[in-house]
Amino acid sequence: MSAGAKVEGYVADGYDKVREVFQELMDDGRETGAGVSVWRDGREVVRLSGGWADTGRHRAWRSDTLVQPYSLSKSFVTLAALVAVRDGALALDEPIAKRWPAYGVRGKERTTLRQVLTHRSGQPRFPSEAAGLDLLDDAGLRESLAMAAPEYVPGTSLGEHALTYGHLVDAILRETAGTTLGEVYNEVVRPALGLDAWFGVPDHALERVADLEYADPEWPRRLHAAPWLRIPDGVLDVERVNTAPWRQSVFGAVNLHTTATAMAEFFSRLTGADGPVRALLGPRLHADLLASQVTDFDEVFGTRITWTLGFVRDRGKIAKGGIGGSAAWWSLKHNHGCAYLTRRLDDHSRAAAIAAALGDDLTVVGED
Template sequence: MPAHPAPHDPTPDPQDTTHTGNVEGFAADGYAAVRRTFQRLVDDGRETGAGLSIWRAGTEVVRLNGGWADTRRHHPWTATTLVQPYSLSKAFAALTALTAVRDGTLELDRPIAAYWSGYRAHGKDHTTLRHVLTHQAGQPRFPASAAHLDLLDDAGLRTALEHAAPEHPPGASLGEHALTYGHLIDGILRAGAHTTLGEAFNDVVRPALGIDAWFGVPDHALHRVADLEYADPDWPRLLPAAPWLHTPAGALDIERINSRAWRQSVFGGVNLHATATTIAEFFSHLTDTAGPVARLLGPRLHEEYISAQATGHDTVFGTTLTWTLGFLRDRTKIAKGGIGGSVGWWSLTHGHACAYLTRRLDDHSRAAEIAAALGDDLTVQADG
């Protein structure tokens, strides 16, 4: 397998290819409503740069690209455009941790402190990797003591998590670990598996799955990364999740997150960079017991990865949710999205996968309209 696999590139039938306005790509028969919805989002200005990919029965049936990849609007969005989808990254950070469980260097239910001795402080001595992956570790945000740290001070941020008391006893409550998720996983991997999140993802997960996605974008791919922009200048302040994202400063700052330093760093909770086709293809194989994700993890861990693990009131989302080891799940779908509007999902009802990745930071209404055109509902309910 090549070291840097290219995105899957099926050749669509010529009559299915569209080049309308600033939208290009293809949609198979039966997906006209999806194509019209995507075109309308671009035409109405609600979307300034996005990729849409839908997979069914092992084939990409929709690939649409609209708008621009850069804020100056010189470079159209293409099928190879990479973009940061914020918390959608967490599903891939979790998968990376599970490869160490597969290899026997970590255990899901062994206390983290057995590997990471500094983590036992302040009532965290019984916290497990399962607690972390299901957002039950009680550290949904960095502590106030981390406010003076730079966003890219990995060691300082891990130390802040070591020294902080959990906001609730581990396992007692849910709350998406918004910015801390990747640093917790990275700390556990460093201590127990003697590797880092970035190394394990790029050296183990990427080659095994053949995906065009990166934690730490290499030099040769930087030109493909899309610039993020606010739909509203007040977007960072208006976010319901804002209280969990302020420390350390910068994760919502456009200048910072569009910088080369950020793109080439590993901030595992939010800064994977990927194409829409990659994300949709990944979700299309997610539940396949003979697919690449199952082959990577083995049958037991594959089932753990996608099955319901914890249901309860998520204090960050403010509603009752069911978490797997990396995803949200209900009766109709397995999904993960990120602030700003990017989302990927597998429809348990209809048997298709979809990814909508955007650079225009706004709400999830655009992806919800795409989902509605597919007969899906992105509203997440508890799976119970």
């Protein structure tokens, strides 16, 4: 093992197994750059960094390294949407078309925000008409969703809105609240929660961003979710997503950039009656955010799953993962918030190994 792969950081008493497992991931080559954080009772009891932040293996991964965790981003899109509900700009259960008439065509006349947030609006991917659009053509991608027919009658089936989630919410916010997803998140949500997590990485933080890399060049084509990730082209292209224009854009479904410490702290405070999420949303919307909304077979995940408005939930955890291996969760069994964020795009077995060291089960958190 080279010196660059050494694990740095600390673990409190009782958490030595987490360091041991993380070091094993580095030693056997399954991991090349990642961070682990665990929060319990208001303090960080595990903060570990290992490997490198860049493909050239010159920058060591640090506790403040930012990385794109793919669909973990969606939970923060949800919060931005709920801020607009809090402020009365829209409602969870009224037709979106009531305030955005152009959307109410081709079977979407009765689609609601709740259906969008729980992945039941029938728009789990961009339509074929958007195939020629650039990854950063926000307006074109939003328009394609407004014009498209849903793949199924809204509310009748389930499929994670793999790439469309952020653009749907962004368009709804523009049409109903006169603002954007980026503005609501960066001006309201992020400051209220104190998050080192960014939609549109500012110039001063770009040097902290980790480069993504494939564990295997064939990885993107082996994914169960691959059919839902093809349009627009480039979301899984590391040469494209490792650029400043992408990192400084807002592609809400996937390109939040954040740290393991920020995500573990967020999840540790997610359910608290006196926590910042409840203070941001108010008691009613906070309860709605965390409550199980639908349980069904999710065609994108390829398994049966329970969604809240922004998370995956089961008896043991409230969680969200991202394709490529990153995951964060609140353990309902052990009352700790945890995050494993990685730059090496592969399956979720590494996060699952860390979870097992904590006594948690990460079954069904990603999109693989």
